[in-house]
Amino acid sequence: MTFSRLSSVPPRHELRSVLNSGLSCLGLAFFFSVFANLLMLTGPLFMLQVYDRVLSSRSEETLVALFMLVAMLYGLMAGLDFARGRIVARFGARFQSCLDKRVFDATLRQSIHPRVRASTATASRDLESIQTLCASPVLLAIMDIPWTPLFIAAIFVFHPTLGWLAVAGGASLILVALLNQKLTRRKLANAQSAGARANMLSEYARQASEIICAQGMKEQVSDRWSQQRADALGQSIRASDWTGSFSAMTKSLRMLLQSAMLAVGAFLVLQNEMSPGAMIAGSILLGRALAPVEQGISQWAIVERARSAWRSLDGFLNAVPPEPEHTNLPRPKAHLAVNGLAVVPPGSSAPTLRGATFEISAGDALGVVGKSGSGKSSLAKALLNLWSPVSGEIRLGGATLDQYDPDALGRYVGYLPQHVTLFQGSISENIARLDQNPDAEKVIEAAKKANAHDLILSFPNGYDTRIDGLDDQLSGGQRQRIALARALYCDPVLLILDEPNSALDAEGTEAVNTAVRELKVAGKMVIIMTHRPQAIAECNLLAVMEKAQITRFGSRDEVLNASVQNAGVIRHTFAKAGNQ
Structure with missing residues (x-):
């Protein structure tokens, strides 16, 4: 089996x-x-x-x-x-x-x-x-229903009149079953749909509990959920009423038929047309013949x-x-080529990235800057192979991203999202990407690369400290540095950082800059999506995005001189960050 x-x-x-x-x-x-x-x-x-x-x-x-x-x-x-x-x-x-x-x-x-x-x-x-x-049990009842005609046929052996009474009773129950299916299907579907809507709102509210409480929305959200829940309960009760009425009708009809079988059998015994034993046996057989039909109707909701x-x-x-199954490709070289890339988000028709073309190699750190909605996130999702290009291509180590197995690509491309999610487990397990038997040496090495080793040792149980991915026992900066260690765990050839400084203090920012500097020396590639000057302090390349396009690309200082009026101030910020 x-x-x-x-x-x-x-x-x-x-x-x-x-x-x-x-x-x-x-x-x-x-x-x-x-x-x-x-x-x-x-x-x-x-x-x-x-x-x-x-x-x-x-x-x-x-x-x-x-x-x-x-x-x-x-x-x-x-x-x-x-x-x-x-x-x-x-x-x-x-x-x-x-x-x-x-x-x-x-x-x-x-x-x-x-x-x-x-x-x-x-x-x-x-x-x-x-x-x-x-x-x-309803599945077993369905398996038993084909035997109903056999039992009814056995009743014919006792007496034809009893047999035809059994046929009439079976036909009545089948008619009730068809009516039950026809009249309750839509009501059951409506009840399920209403319940799903209420559950979905409850889950959304749970995920947004902080904003709901902070913005005084608790009563409004609770009222809306209560309305949806009441609607779901009402729909469920109506569906249950209809199903229950058919179940009660079936049960009463079956008992009535058994009593009718006894009454007709007794009349035939009085007429000396059958024996008392056959009368009792016929009644029992009828009950057994109709039992699976009754059970199927009572559990029709399932x-x-x-x-x-x-x-x-x-x-x-x-x-x-x-x-699809992929051929296992070797570890790619540190070379990324993007040519004519265009991206349309799923469910949309308007492109959020058009004609993106650039190339980076080992030791390069590219900063991608632009206003909100300029296309930075679309570029990041395309580089992570989360969104497929509608035109153009992305090649890592000479192969397009779709040629790699998704899990293998995740080991070659590290990712630090703007909104960090950690999971239930130890810090070590989170860094090791939930591996049940994490490699301690690789975990510590990744934490050191992310400059999070000393931070982790400061926790009560160090790397074995248990965390709940949904609570706030860690600050945003601590979570982000642990997530950076997770991104570096498999020694990726490309690291993508999305607004890495959004939740970091000065110490955390310096830790990220140090990690980027060491990755460059190790011959890796780094792409940083940001709008903060501190985040691109270690970048040697810069791309400016406007209206879903890369409008400028080149060395950091050249792009800054051409596009930013206060480039000198920003370079001073870089120098200050490097001296810290």
Whole structure:
């Protein structure tokens, strides 16, 4: 019961392929269902024998023998039910396990693209909904429904009138099931959608808790969330009312049919057309025939939720195809060439970067300066291969970025974002990029390159200090210096710094400048996106961006002389920073 790999599966058929690879599990469960349902005849046949043979013959030995046989058969049936329940539960777990990493990877890659952000937020929950269906009793009820005609056919053996009554009862329940599906599908979907909106607002509020409290927005946000939550609860109650009404109707109808079966059977016994044992057995068989239908209706919300999740997850995975396999390229040389690069953000039609062309080599530090919205962030995301160019190309060590495996590229290109995110774990694990067995020597070396070694040793437990990525136990500058060590952990050939001085004091700024200086000496490349003069103190090259274009590129002093009136003051700032 193993699942095939998905790397060669066309994206459009991923869910179907995983399902098909586990059909042997479902086939085995259905095989057990054959015998489990045949053993369901034990009760009716036992009642038939007791009424027609034991009571008429008054044989205690026959009663004991029949009961021992029935006990053995019920024990076997319990074992089969237990076995098929375990099989379908493990099928659901393996289905989720096979797709968990795929969904998680797709969520990470696509979370920066607004056009599928809603699907991203629910993809994991969709997968869990499908797994819940596989582990729920309703799947076994669906496997039992095909045996309903067999039990009804057995009732015909007792008497045709009872058989036709069973057919009429089964048809009534099927009609109720169809009405249930038709009338509750939209209501269940609306309830799920309303609940998702409320949960999304709650998550946004959690992430922005500081600004909400600081700006006096708590009451307004709380009121809005309460309105959405009340709407979700109302939708859920309405859907539950409809589902509950059909469930109650089904249960009452089934009990009425069993009573009707007894009444008609008793009439036929009085007419000497059948035996009392057949009357009781027919009633039990009818209850067993209609039980899976009743169970399916009562748990229809699980089925509907799984169907909706299947469609949503299938669309999400189609929109985010698996990463293609890449040939492992050697470590690139320190040479970056950008030629005619144009970038359009996902979900937009207007380019935020046009015609960018420049080249840097080993030992170069390039400062990219410009106003907000000039295209600096677009250039950074393109250099990190987060956004694909619509025209032009980026070559690192002679190969375009898309030729590298994304994980390998992450080791060759270090990145320090403006807004630093650390994760739950030790400082050592964060620097080692959450490696469960971090290389202590490489961790310390990266921290020293980032001039964060002494800072880390000042913490109570040094490198083993546990941090929570969501709290504020570290200052912004401390977090940024730890993140710089993380960017340097794999000894990248290119380091990209996005506003590295935004949260640093004078000591932190000097630490970053020292790190840039040492990287240049080591033959690495550095690109700094900034608007602060202190950040480009160690840059030998400068690019000025205006209106999504690089308007000037060249040596730092030449570009400053040509574009900045107070270039002398800025150079004095550089000299002062270098002497500190």
